[in-house]
Amino acid sequence: MAGPLTIRTFTSNVFGQNAYLLRCGAAGEWVAIDPGGEAAAMADEVEASGDPLTAILLTHAHLDHLEGVAALAERVPAPIHLHPADRPLYDAAPQQAAMFGHPLRPPPPPDHGFSDEQAFRFGGCELEIRHVPGHSPGHVLLYSEPAGVAFVGDVVFAGSIGRTDLPGGDLQQLMRSIRERVLTLPDDTTLYSGHGPPTTVARERATNPFLVPHFGGSRA
Ligand SMILES: [Zn+2]
Numbered sequence: 009m010a011g012p013l014t015i016r017t018f019t020s021n022v023f024g025q026n027a028y029l030l031r032c033g034a035a036g037e038w039v040a041i042d043p044g045g046e047a048a049a050m051a052d053e054v055e056a057s058g059d060p061l062t063a064i065l066l067t068h069a070h071l072d073h074l075e076g077v078a079a080l081a082e083r084v085p086a087p088i089h090l091h092p093a094d095r096p097l098y099d100a101a102p103q104q105a106a107m108f109g110h111p112l113r114p115p116p117p118p119d120h121g122f123s124d125e126q127a128f129r130f131g132g133c134e135l136e137i138r139h140v141p142g143h144s145p146g147h148v149l150l151y152s153e154p155a156g157v158a159f160v161g162d163v164v165f166a167g168s169i170g171r172t173d174l175p176g177g178d179l180q181q182l183m184r185s186i187r188e189r190v191l192t193l194p195d196d197t198t199l200y201s202g203h204g205p206p207t208t209v210a211r212e213r214a215t216n217p218f219l220v221p222h223f224g225g226s227r228a
Pocket residue numbers: 068070143162
């Protein structure tokens with residue numbers, strides 16, 4: 009684990025979605041990223057630590073990334089942050105759930121809107137917010153330079169990229185986001201994705217079949 013961040017991963021059984029808890033310092037504040045199907049386990053971990061949860065941060069507003077917001081916020085209340093361009097998707101979460109035939113407790117409204125290149129601070133740690141549209145209009149990634157990690161949601165995965173066939177998706181926009189906002193991170197940055205195992209910028213640039221030059225000329 010690089011830097012002062014502790015990272016815990018919680019993978020949901022139904023969607024295989026990765027949620028994360030980050031703690032700044034050995035004892036310090038927690039933030040939750042994309043609470044999904046394992047929100048109860050996330051709340052257990054926060055409560056057991058005795059440290060506060062100070063924010064719920066959403067990379068984007070698809071059902072699998074927000075289905076645990078209501079349950080987590082009920083146990084350990086914290087303000088919810090979402091890019092405003094994904095607010096329509098967020099408000100349509102009940103319809104997303106109906107589409108998948110999936111039960112959902114509607115999440116409370118977001119408290120704060122992310123903006124591009126915002127510095128989000130918690131405890132003594134800082135995350136750079138980068139707007140990376142394409143998979144959804146208001147998708148963001150969260151980057152910690154000192155820890156050498158980025159939480160990239162459904163923008164890029166080990167060996168794949170996010171789908172763009174859902175409402176608001178745009179393949180050209182996604183490729184531009186990856187080229188300009190992900191592949192420009194330092195090579196050894198660990199990428200924590202919304203699905204699947206962690207990877208690195210260097211590995212995806214070299215081996216991701218969607219990022220080789222013949223596909224949209226998208227290598228950085
Ligand atoms: Zn998604």
